[in-house]
Amino acid sequence: MRPARLIAFALIAASGAALIVVxxxxxxAPPIDASFAPLFQLLGRPTKAASSALTRVMPVGDIDEKRxxxxxxxxxxxxxxxxxxxxxYVNAVMRGLAPFAAKRFxxxxxxxxHPSPNAFALPGGIIFVTTGLLTTLRNESELAAILAxxxxxxxxxxxxxxxRFELLARKIEAESLGRLADIAMSLMxxxxxxxxxxxxxxxxxxxxxxxxxxxxxxxxxxxxxxHQASADKPYSHTSPTTSILRDYFSSHPPLQIRANAFxxxxxxxxxxxxxxxxxxxxxxxxxRKSMREGPSHPDEWVSDSRHxx
Numbered sequence: 001m002r003p004a005r006l007i008a009f010a011l012i013a014a015s016g017a018a019l020i021v022v023x024x025x026x027x028x029a030p031p032i033d034a035s036f037a038p039l040f041q042l043l044g045r046p047t048k049a050a051s052s053a054l055t056r057v058m059p060v061g062d063i064d065e066k067r068x069x070x071x072x073x074x075x076x077x078x079x080x081x082x083x084x085x086x087x088x089y090v091n092a093v094m095r096g097l098a099p100f101a102a103k104r105f106x107x108x109x110x111x112x113x114h115p116s117p118n119a120f121a122l123p124g125g126i127i128f129v130t131t132g133l134l135t136t137l138r139n140e141s142e143l144a145a146i147l148a149x150x151x152x153x154x155x156x157x158x159x160x161x162x163x164r165f166e167l168l169a170r171k172i173e174a175e176s177l178g179r180l181a182d183i184a185m186s187l188m189x190x191x192x193x194x195x196x197x198x199x200x201x202x203x204x205x206x207x208x209x210x211x212x213x214x215x216x217x218x219x220x221x222x223x224x225x226x227h228q229a230s231a232d233k234p235y236s237h238t239s240p241t242t243s244i245l246r247d248y249f250s251s252h253p254p255l256q257i258r259a260n261a262f263x264x265x266x267x268x269x270x271x272x273x274x275x276x277x278x279x280x281x282x283x284x285x286x287x288r289k290s291m292r293e294g295p296s297h298p299d300e301w302v303s304d305s306r307h308x309x
Contacts, residue, residue, distance in 0.1 A: 057175065057176055058175070058176070058177050058180065063164065063177075063180065065103070065105070065123050065124050065160050066103075066104075066105040066124055066125075067124075067177070068123050068124045068160070068163075068177070068180070068181065068184070069105060069108075069122070069123055069124010069125050069126050070124065071124075071177045071178060071180070071181040072122055072123070072124060072126055072181045072184065072185060073108065073124075073126065074178075074181075075178050075181040075182065075185075084111060085288045086111050086131060086134060086288060087109075087110070087111050088288075089288040089289065089290055090109040090111065090129055090134075090143070090147070091108065091109050092289075092290035092292050092293050093140060093143055093144055093147060093290045093291075093292075094107050094108075094109050094127070094147055094151075095107075095292060096144070096212070096213075096290065096291065096292050097144060097147055097148055097151060097208060097212065100208050100211065100212070101125075101151065101155055102155060103125070103154065103155060105124060105125045106125055107125040107127065107151065107154075108125060108126055108127070109127045109128070109129055109147065110126070110127070110128050110129070111128075111129055111130075111131060112128055112129070112130045112131070113130075113131050114130040114131060114132055115130075115131070115132040115135075116130060116132045117130060117132040117133040117135075117136035117137075117225075117226055117229050118130045118132065118133060119133055119146050119147070119149075119150050120150065120188065121150040121151070121153040121154050121158075121159050121188075122154075122159060122184070122185065122188050123154065123159045123160040123163055123184065123188075124154075124160075125154055127147065127150045127151070127154075129146075129147075133146065134285070134288075136225050136226065136229045137222060137225050137285060138221075138225060138282060138285065139218070139221075139280045139281045139282040139284070139285050139300075140214070140279070140280065140281025140282075140284040140285050140290065140291060141209065141214040141215045141217070141218030141221070141278075141279065141280050141281055142218045142221050142222040142225060142285075143222075143285060144209060144212070144214045144218060145205050145206075145209055145214075145218040145219040145221075145222040146205075146222050148204065148205035148208040148209060148219075149201045149202060149204070149205040149219075150201070151204070151205075151208070152200065152201035152202075152203075152204030152205055152208075153193065153197065153201050155204065156197070156200055156201065156204065158193055158197045158200075158201070159188065162187070162188075162193075163184045163187055163188065166187050167180065167183065167184070167187075202219065202258060202262065205219050206219045206262055206265065206266075210269060213278065213279050213291070214278060214279055214280075214281075215266075215278035215279065215280055215302060216265075216266045216269050216270075216278070217263070217266035217267075217270075218280075219262045219266070220258075220259050220260075220261075220262040220263035220265075220266055221259075223255045223256075223258045223259035223262065224255075224259045224263075226255050227255035227256055227259060230255070270304060274303075274304075275303070276303065277301045277302065277303050278301065278302055278303075279291055279296060279300060279301055279302075280300045280301075280302060281296075281297075281300055282300060283297050283300060284296075284297070284300075
């Protein structure tokens with residue numbers, strides 16, 4: 001009996017020690033908004049002053065996604081970029097995709113000055129795109145595919161569900177809307193979607209392109225461009241300026257697998273739609289002028305996927 005008691009005592013002591021270590025790590029962890037300084041540097045603007053609406057206390061369960069998105073824009077989006085050609089361009093492309101959305105709020109895209117090709121979505125129709133993404137992609141159909149992918153995360157509730165779950169898990173029951181926007185922004189910058197959610201967003205992107213004027217091959221080609229960029233320009237994942245960005249190369253399913261899967265599906269779609277004509281938009285991307293902003297280039301309409309290899 002005595003050895004058994006000693007063993008039991010040792011197990012209890014070991015468990016207690018492990019618990020102490022866990023509690024110590026939790027206590028010494030940085031606050032949730034510790035990474036906001038580099039974010040503001042990337043955005044180039046300070047946090048906007050809170051309005052009376054943002055300071056009103058609101059239970060987490062009562063958050064409306066549209067109001068939440070507006071709060072994020074008001075809180076962080078003193079990012080007025082109307083003078084930016086890139087900003088106008090990506091939002092013009094987004095307006096061409098927005099009619100396919102089921103959620104009734106305005107989709108807004110913001111540019112981030114950064115060489116790494118990235119994009120990420122926030123609740124309420126907010127999408128961030130890096131300047132590096134525009135220099136990595138080669139035509140407008142590829143950009144539309146990436147925007148549609150991020151749009152899929154919002155339309156399929158990946159963003160809002162993950163934020164609400166995290167807030168409730170942290171037992172944040174009632175906060176000001178502005179504070180919830182602060183916390184949500186921090187959560188989403190550190191957040192990576194599951195492979196299932198990424199696959200769902202890929203499917204959403206492909207289906208949207210099929211129903212639009214763009215070439216559905218754009219989804220596969222966008223993944224190929226990103227894979228090539230990751231091979232040619234290995235960006236540091238430990239750099240303070242990139243660590244807060246969700247990286248397509250590290251957190252998403254393998255780009256080669258995704259490119260192959262949607263390449264085969266695009267070819268199959270073209271075989272079953274031989275009379276279709278779809279738009280690519282290489283000149284649009286290079287000139288930063290969307291198909292919606294003026295006469296489209298007739299030589300960029302294709303009737304066979306082989307034309308865009």
